[in-house]
Amino acid sequence: MAATSRDDEAEWLYSQLMAGAAGTGNDQVVACIYASWSSGAGAMPDWLGLTPVGFKRLMAHHFPGARLGATPNPGRALPVARRDEVEDLVRLMWQHRAEDSLTVRWMAELVAAGCLGSDHLWQDLGLWSRADLTALMRRNFPSLAALNTKDMKWKRFLYRQLCETEGIRLCRSPSCEECCDYHVCFGPED
Template identity: 45%
Template sequence: MTAQVPARAAPAPNHQARLLAELLHAQRAGRGALPNFLGLQPLVFLWLVESELQHAERAAALSPGPESPAWERGQLRQELLEMRRDEWQDLRELLLAHRAGEHPLEVAMADIVAAGCLGGEHLWRDLGLPSRAVLGELMQLFFPALATKNSADMKWKKFFYKQLCEQEGGYVCRAPSCEECAAYDDCFGPEL
């Protein structure tokens, strides 16, 4: 059964590109846990930069090189992604199954969010976003059916892995229900 998605206001023009630029600038500044190409194939990354970003944002996207500390960190993050490619793929497929179907950026955003899930912090931090609210905005814009499913406001990574568990994808939940789990506060508590 497909979840009903509540009606939402139309996003401001180029809102999707603004979110992409925010992710990119954070990665280039060394914030978050995204690889240099944000979890995308290099050619897809270049296409995205050219097609979605303004001139100044394109320059910032392409400027850091191997001499940058952020570049080296991004390379290490890419190696991690390669080692955990199956997990990344499962997360990507979950996101794509719930995409809005309104913008070509959704596929790339699924790749990016899945790459962010491989970091060790809260997802909004691993994506380099300024707050959980901005992540919620991203989820509602690109993956509204999944955002609606998170009605209990579970932390996003925990929620994604719980969804994978419920799909019987090999991920095991720790308790028969969230209410009985010793890690309940980790999943639903405040994100500091």
């Protein structure tokens, strides 16, 4: 199921979570990611890429008193071979954090785990629109989001930022506007 085709189960779970939301800025995206993951959409690994304890703390923080029932087990473990990559992505986002808080740290870990999927990042996270991801990035990592001046697709943007911090140049063209793959990085995400 694509992240954009919300099913009744995901809609219902999302509305139940939001009815008991704590009122923080990240409640909506966490509810969306969880609802999609629970219904099999997106590409998030077990526990949304967090430890089981971290996952329980995330859900209790954003939805105090919510009865989640049995935690889904999609059987998608975070690949051990890509843990360094996840850590690098978290470190990149953490350098641009809006504040020192657990919720911002969780958002970095969720986004990094979502980067391991093969679709657009918002779809891999299980969000219902790219606008949700853009809002998450601006709210939690404002100085990083501000660097995305040409609205590059978020996953490509994050990896490009990683490469630039390491001094690695992957693009063949000296500027994006001259590149034959411009539409791949900057086109619409349908």
